[in-house]
Amino acid sequence: MSTVLVRTDVCALDALVPERGAAALVDGRQVALFRLADDTVLAVQNHDPFCGANVLSRGIVGSVGDAPTVTSPMHKQVWDLRTGACLDTGGKVPVLDEPVDLATWAVEVRDGRVLVAHA
Amino acid sequence: MLATGSWAWTPRTDGVDLPGVFRYRTLDDLEALRAWVADRSAALGRPLRGAVVGGGVLGLEAAAALQSLGASATVVEFADHLMNVQLDAGGGEALRVLVNDLGMDVRTSLACTGLGAADDGAVATMRLSDDGELPVDVVVFSTGVRPRDRIARESGLAIGERGGVVVGATCRTSDPAVWAIGECASFDGECTGLVAPGNAMADVVVDRLLGGPRLYTPAPEGTKLKGVGVDAASFGDVFGLTPGALEVTFTDPVARTYRKLVVSDDARTLLGGVFVGDAALYPQLRPMLGRPLGADPSAFLAPEGGAPELGGDLPDDVVVCSCTNVTAGAVREAVTEHGCTTVGEVKACTKAGTVCGSCVPVVTKLVHAQLEASGIEVSRAMCEHFAMPRAELYALVAASELRTFSEIVAAHGTGRGCAVCKPVVAGILSSLRAGHVLSRDHAPLQDTNDHVMANLQKDGTYSVIPRVPGGEITPEKLMAIGAVAAEFGLYTRITGAQRIGMFGARIDQLPLIWQRLIDAGFESGQAYGKSLRAVKSCVGSAWCRFGVRDSVGMGILLENRYRRAADAAQVQGRRLRLRPGVRRGARQGRRRHRHRERLERVRRRQRRREPPPRGPARGGPRRRDARRGHRPVPRVLRAARRPPAAHRPVRRRLPRRHRRAPHDPRRRRAGHRRRPRGRDRRPRRRLPRRVGRGARRP
The missing domain is CATH 3.50.50.60 (FAD/NAD(P)-binding domain)
Known part of the structure; x- marks a missing residue:
């Protein structure tokens, strides 16, 4: 049961605006990348499970308590960017029985490049 | 019974x-x-x-x-x-x-x-x-x-002159063992036709059966037309039959409203009212029946009057909900005695506002006033990150030199913001400080609509709606929109607000689409801005048979003047019809004066290190103005005093001939109005001249 993690070089860190998302296609999946104010980069799926559109990279970055969050630009659901856990469903349920929590990717910033790890 | x-x-x-x-x-x-x-x-x-x-x-x-x-x-x-x-x-x-x-x-x-x-x-x-x-x-x-009174007639009970079983204040009929309530009962020779008296009579009977002393007193009736799509309502002495009663009437055949108040001979006590076309005053004034009005009656009726605020300080015994006979005191009690903290809870507790709903605005005011009076905090926090409402944050930022979200949240809030407070701060900053809305500091604060200058749709694509000031558009521009929509395969629609929308643009297509539209002389901002969006106007004296002044010109002027005035909320102009003799200017002067006054107050307070007052900063001057008989100032006009930086990329790319229209209406008249040259060139509008008699003259 060994899974080999591959790191894909997505872009330069400078290409990301702090607290503004960007979408990247990594291994065939849309990934939403967020550079936080402290220059850590977090990655969750770009697909919004509640509306079924690939829009999460266009959401507003913020915080709930200590957790860095993103808010869906569609209907304002809120997720923890570190774990992908949905913090506020806004009383809605996903359109296609998808899980409300988001998939996450490990991101490494090395030599000013953003590397996304995937299987 | x-x-x-x-x-x-x-x-x-x-x-x-x-x-x-x-x-x-x-x-x-x-x-x-x-x-x-x-x-x-x-x-x-x-x-x-x-x-x-x-x-x-x-x-x-x-x-x-x-x-x-x-x-x-x-x-x-x-x-x-x-x-x-x-x-x-x-x-x-x-x-x-x-x-x-x-x-x-x-x-x-x-x-x-x-x-x-x-x-x-x-x-x-x-x-x-x-x-x-x-x-x-x-x-x-x-x-x-x-009244369905046959059984009473056949049993020999006393029957009223106009039908109905005669009852007294105890709701007993002529046979003390028989009671009658509701529409079959005739009290004082009158049968009622509404739900409230029936409920009141039922209460009397129950109380009496249990040995209580309650008596039926008919409440003054009010009626509101429902389900027709037209406002009409009245209460009290509609026909001014009270000896010495005075009638104050305001008729506006243009806006199609008719309002009348009937007051006592000293013009102090409210005796009745009639409202047609706009019944907004009905729920406010009806509880005041038989009480001192507290202001000149005409102040309530005139459109520029800015009716004095009613609601929060009604006497306890005033009935606010006449359907369920709930008094202002009972509403307050629900807050103080029964621990209700929201309007919904008060409605559930007292049943006020649950039948026809016309009293809900008054009930809401009462509840909020009482909550504040009881020291129960009506949370005015904007969100988790800022403990103050928007207006207060605006005043704080205005009185400071803070230029970025990070600085503002460090000074006045906590955390890294959210989708509520970040766009608010973006709006405040763009109202107060020069700075590009998509700069590295400001771009992360924008909602996606403001960021890409289009409106997000349910599938993640966007709709593009170019600004068409005053709705005036050339055939060439219409064709340009059509060409763009055809080239990018966009769905087109005249939207509900009569704007032209192109739907289904992918985010990567937006720069190309906007380049084409900008080249054709368009700009963005009509569909998503938390700012002035569009001014609707009558076609005005140029075309309209009943036009008295240049409404389209005024609409364009207003829209171009205030289009970039970012605020915390969107603003849409009401349909604009100019009355003869409407003057601008004086009120704008006062507005600037008040704005400076308010800033000065905040700065003074900060110098003395005093906490801000409890109410929102704008509450004070507004209410005072209302008493002086002026209408509260629309917020967008306040923010507009300096041109903010919103949407500058679009603006910068505009050809010179499409930049802001001149503000001075005199220049328009003198023929200096911007007129596209080259491809967009169009002949002067001839019709007004042909109509003659200075039809364009406001």
Whole structure:
């Protein structure tokens, strides 16, 4: 049961605006990348499970308590960017029985490049 | 106990039993009516011609119901105006105009003298008292109700002159062992027709049966037209019958409103009111019946008056909800004694506002005032990150030199913001400070719409809606929009707000689309900005038969002047019709003065290290203005005093000829109005000149 993690070089860190998302296609999946104010980069799926559109990279970055969050630009659901856990469903349920929590990717910033790890 | 209610009376004329003739009283009546309209119009193969006999509240509701079923509706009223029990002649005439606008025909001072049948036996004609005849396929009688008092008559109980079982204040009939309540009971020679007196009588009977002392006192009635799509309401002494009563009337045939207050001979005590076309004052003023008005009556009626605020300080014994007979005191008690903290809880607890709902605004004011008075915090925090409301944050930022979200949240908040406070801060900053809305500091604060200058749709694509100031557009620009939509395969639609929308653009297409639109002379910002979006205007004196001044010119002027005035909320202009003699300028001067005053107060307070006052910073001056008789200042105008930086990329790319229109109307008149050259060139508008007599002159 060994899974080999591959790191894909997505872009330069400078290409990301702090607290503004960007979408990247990594291994065939849309990934939403967020550079936080402290220059850590977090990655969750770009697909919004509640509306079924690939829009999460266009959401507003913020915080709930200590957790860095993103808010869906569609209907304002809120997720923890570190774990992908949905913090506020806004009383809605996903359109296609998808899980409300988001998939996450490990991101490494090395030599000013953003590397996304995937299987 | 008799609670037999009433029955719908119909005149004894020929043909009232024909198929196709209905009452408007019970749910069964409505079901039968609906079935008839469907079957009959299928049989005849055309929409039905409907007539309603009786132009009262229910008659108008019936006519609206006929229209909603697809039939036409003619209202035949015996009196000389509609709703003649509730409205005076002026109100009735105003209502007729509004009802005509809905496509209903109104025939007053006429009676239905008989109904004729078609070959198949169904109703086909209505004969009228002026010997005219009306072709009809369906007839609804709404000619009032009569108390159902037969059992009382046959038992020998006293019966009122106009019917109904005579009861006293205890609700006992002439036989002390028999009680009567509701519409079958005649109190003081009158039978009621509303739900509230029935409830009150029931309360009296229950109390009396339990040995209580309660007496029935008829509450003054008020009526509001519902379900027709037209506002009409009245209460109290509608006809000014009280000796010495004064009537203050305001009629606006342009806005189609009629408002009247009846006051005592010293103009202090409110005795009644009539509102047609705009009944917003009805729920506010009705609880004040029989009480001092506290202000000049005309201040409530005039459009520029800015009616004095009512609600929070009503006396405890004033009935705010007349359907359920709940007083202001009971509402306050729900907060203080029963621990309700929201309007919803108060409604559930007291039942106030649960029947007709017209008193909910007053109840809301009472609840909020009481919560604050009780020291229960009505949370005014914007979100988790900022503990103050928007207006307060605006004042704080205005009085400081803070330039970025990080600085502002460090000084006045916590955390890293959210989707509520970040766009607010973006709006505040763009109102107060120069700086590009998409700069590295500001871009992360923008909602996606503001970021890409289009509106996100449900599938993740965007709609693009170019600004068309005042709705004035050249054929060339229309073609440019069409060409862009065709090239990018966009769905096009005239939106609900009459803007031209192109839907289905992918985010990566937006720069290309906007480049094309900018080249054609368009700019963005009409559909998503938390700012002035569009000013709707009458076509004005250039074209309109009734235009008195240059409304389109004024609309364009206003839109171009305030389009980038970012604020915490969107602003949409009301339909603009200029009255002769409307002047601008003086109020704008006062507005600037007040704005400076407010900033000065905040700065003074900060110098003295005083906490901000409890209320929002704008509350003070606003209320004072209202008392002076001025309308509160729209927020967008306040923010507009310096040009903010919103949407600059679009602006910067505009060719010189498409930049801001001149503000000075005199320059427009002198022929300096921006006029596209080159490809967009168009001939001068000739028509106004041909019409002559200075039709363009405001």
